[in-house]
Amino acid sequence: MTDNIEKTIIHLNNVTKKFVSHDVEITALQDIELKIQQGEYVAINGPSGCGKSTLLSLMGLLDTPTSGQYLIHGVNTRELSGDQQAELRNLHLGFVFQSFNLIDELSVYDNVALPLTYRDQALSKQEIKDRVVRALSQVGMEHRIAHKPNQLSGGQQQRIAIARALAGEPSILLVDEPTGNLDSKNGDAVMDILSQLNAQGTTICMVTHDPRYASHAKRQIALLDGKIVTTQPSFQSPEPIAAVYS
Numbered sequence: 001m002t003d004n005i006e007k008t009i010i011h012l013n014n015v016t017k018k019f020v021s022h023d024v025e026i027t028a029l030q031d032i033e034l035k036i037q038q039g040e041y042v043a044i045n046g047p048s049g050c051g052k053s054t055l056l057s058l059m060g061l062l063d064t065p066t067s068g069q070y071l072i073h074g075v076n077t078r079e080l081s082g083d084q085q086a087e088l089r090n091l092h093l094g095f096v097f098q099s100f101n102l103i104d105e106l107s108v109y110d111n112v113a114l115p116l117t118y119r120d121q122a123l124s125k126q127e128i129k130d131r132v133v134r135a136l137s138q139v140g141m142e143h144r145i146a147h148k149p150n151q152l153s154g155g156q157q158q159r160i161a162i163a164r165a166l167a168g169e170p171s172i173l174l175v176d177e178p179t180g181n182l183d184s185k186n187g188d189a190v191m192d193i194l195s196q197l198n199a200q201g202t203t204i205c206m207v208t209h210d211p212r213y214a215s216h217a218k219r220q221i222a223l224l225d226g227k228i229v230t231t232q233p234s235f236q237s238p239e240p241i242a243a244v245y246s
């Protein structure tokens with residue numbers, strides 16, 4: 001992993017995002033400069049409405065900047081067609097959202113396998129099976145492979161959603177408020193899984209408005225009114241986190 005630590009996966013270069021609705025212009029993000037290297041665990045935190053999800057949507061190629069450049073592995077995404085962007089998204093980006101977005105009618109296995117069947121390069125049935133089993137064991141859920149999502153706790157469902165993202169073997173996991181629908185016990189369990197995944201080499205960018213959970217990341221970026229106000233390396237003690245908000 002140390003060999004790759006300098007490898008830049010994500011580079012937002014002077015990115016601004018504006019929305020216009022009902023003739024009112026909202027600057028959701030302004031002049032964002034951000035690089036994420038392979039192996040990092042970055043938390044983006046800040047109060048409601050400060051632009052966290054907008055930032056993650058841009059990183060996930062779910063939306064485009066109003067101005068500025070967004071590069072993934074050095075590729076300027078603005079120069080790509082819709083199909084090429086979709087391919088880049090499939091190959092490099094894994095998503096985990098606050099709502100688990102699992103399909104209740106499908107087994108855990110089929111939920112995790114489903115996105116793999118839509119990929120451009122066809123994977124064989126055996127490759128899909130290997131990936132699903134590997135991803136489920138990474139989140140400690142291989143023993144629930146035949147269950148349906150509604151037979152699982154919220155925390156377990158979120159772990160399945162993480163496995164679904166991991167099965168695509170993404171360069172980076174983009175995670176938006178992963179504990180928002182969970183009680184603190186299940187929330188803590190999901191945060192432990194993310195920390196373990198990062199320790200095993202998975203690159204993570206997690207959005208949270210909870211400073212306690214942000215402290216799990218190795219780098220914290222605080223957003224306020226669409227701007228990066230502080231960037232902190234890892235803390236040895238949890239106390240300074242509160243200072244970001246004081």
Ligand SMILES: Nc1ncnc2c1ncn2[C@@H]1O[C@H](COP(=O)(O)OP(=O)(O)OP(=O)(O)O)[C@@H](O)[C@H]1O
Pocket residue numbers: 019020021026027028046047048049050051052053054055209
């Ligand atoms: N599609 C949209 N159209 C218009 N305005 C939008 C749109 N999406 C987001 N915004 C505005 O952009 C700003 C940032 O929103 P965003 O969802 O990124 O905030 P957030 O930090 O994720 O908040 P929360 O913690 O509540 O999830 C807000 O003022 C929001 O109203």
Ligand SMILES: [Mg+2]
Pocket residue numbers: 052053054
């Ligand atoms: Mg949000």
